[in-house]
Amino acid sequence: MKYQTRKKALILLADGTIFHGKSVGDKEGTAFGEVCFNTGTTGYQEIFTDPSYFGQLMVTTNAHIGNYGTAKEEVESESIKIAGLICRNFSYEYSRATADKSLLEFLEANDLLAISDVDTRALVSYIRDNGAMNAVISTEVDNISELKKQLAEVPSMEGLELASKVSTKEVYTVGDENADLKIAALDIGIKKNILRNLVKRGAFVKVFPYDASFADMAAFDPDGYFISNGPGDPEPLTAAIETAKQMIASGRPLFGICLGHQIIALANGVSTYKMHNGHRGINHPVLNLLSGKGEITSQNHGFAINREETEAHQDLEITHVHLNDKTVAGMRMKDAPVFSVQYHPEASPGPHDAEYLFDQFFDSIKKAVLI
Numbered sequence: 441m442k443y444q445t446r447k448k449a450l451i452l453l454a455d456g457t458i459f460h461g462k463s464v465g466d467k468e469g470t471a472f473g474e475v476c477f478n479t480g481t482t483g484y485q486e487i488f489t490d491p492s493y494f495g496q497l498m499v500t501t502n503a504h505i506g507n508y509g510t511a512k513e514e515v516e517s518e519s520i521k522i523a524g525l526i527c528r529n530f531s532y533e534y535s536r537a538t539a540d541k542s543l544l545e546f547l548e549a550n551d552l553l554a555i556s557d558v559d560t561r562a563l564v565s566y567i568r569d570n571g572a573m574n575a576v577i578s579t580e581v582d583n584i585s586e587l588k589k590q591l592a593e594v595p596s597m598e599g600l601e602l603a604s605k606v607s608t609k610e611v612y613t614v615g616d617e618n619a620d621l622k623i624a625a626l627d628i629g630i631k632k633n634i635l636r637n638l639v640k641r642g643a644f645v646k647v648f649p650y651d652a653s654f655a656d657m658a659a660f661d662p663d664g665y666f667i668s669n670g671p672g673d674p675e676p677l678t679a680a681i682e683t684a685k686q687m688i689a690s691g692r693p694l695f696g697i698c699l700g701h702q703i704i705a706l707a708n709g710v711s712t713y714k715m716h717n718g719h720r721g722i723n724h725p726v727l728n729l730l731s732g733k734g735e736i737t738s739q740n741h742g743f744a745i746n747r748e749e750t751e752a753h754q755d756l757e758i759t760h761v762h763l764n765d766k767t768v769a770g771m772r773m774k775d776a777p778v779f780s781v782q783y784h785p786e787a788s789p790g791p792h793d794a795e796y797l798f799d800q801f802f803d804s805i806k807k808a809v810l811i
């Protein structure tokens with residue numbers, strides 16, 4: 441079999457801890473980022489292309505990665521966004537009738553460094569105990585002191601603005617321009633499946649860059665506003681926070697997902713914080729406090745909004761809670777058609793329990809249009 445004599449590789453954490461592995465394929469090199477882990481058993485291609493992961497080294501906890509190949513329609517953006525991949529067993533062979541490429545070919549096309557044969561159970565349990573931190577993966581296994589020096593220069597995820605790296609540069613539209621409803625979406629790292637969900641419900645969507653002003657967006661005269669998911673710390677996104685304030689003041693319905701949810705919280709004066717470890721997986725339990733129903737959700741976030749401040753806020757109401765740690769999973773404004781969730785109703789990958797949130801958004805738009 442090819443790739444039997446792969447190069448040695450390592451992962452060096454910011455605190456000096458080292459785990460060993462081998463490079464995937466014949467690629468050599470070094471990649472830096474914040475190390476995080478995703479517990480999903482499937483959906484690696486959607487995860488790797490999700491712009492929210494920009495700047496992160498992804499550890500996949502599923503024991504096998506690559507075994508069902510890749511398919512060109514299963515991407516959440518045009519390219520791989522993770523900074524590097526760390527896995528246990530990498531499958532060079534794949535088996536799925538509808539796949540069009542192996543995962544190795546897909547990684548190579550995106551020039552991504554991946555390392556396998558890592559004891560990912562030990563690594564994840566180490567990160568769980570010691571918290572999210574920067575790391576480097578490299579085939580330069582004999583040059584640890586140099587890697588340490590370079591790693592020390594990598595900025596911390598806390599305070600880091602990354603939306604500008606993944607947002608569209610130009611305004612674009614999706615859907616039928618004669619559709620009944622128009623939505624203006626602020627792209628701070630938008631996933632394709634969110635746009636599919638908006639278009640499939642009959643919206644014509646105009647997508648704006650991360651630093652678009654409210655005036656730019658309002659000129660489209662949308663029936664509703666949307667703020668997307670995305671990478672990095674929400675706090676430095678001052679233009680988006682200002683735009684969100686004006687979206688709220690416009691009185692038109694506003695829906696935010698993940699980074700968008702954090703931006704709406706900040707626009708309301710609620711602070712955000714970096715979690716010890718984020719939520720990344722496709723089976724996170726959430727309780728909908730309005731319906732009393734449980735939802736199994738897709739999640740990917742390393743920051744969260746302050747619960748006490750949300751509870752104490754006179755204009756806000758917590759609508760969803762994460763059942764593992766009681767963090768805020770969703771909220772709404774009491775006197776405005778504004779709501780947001782910390783998780784991913786568009787799934788991709790993950791369960792579809794929360795797709796009703798898109799219906800809810802459309803219902804509130806239709807109600808507002810009729811008034």
Ligand SMILES: NC(=O)CC[C@H](N)C(=O)O
Nearest residue numbers: 492669670698699742743
């Ligand atoms: N998926 C997202 O939008 C992530 C939001 C933010 N970057 C976080 O890590 O919390």
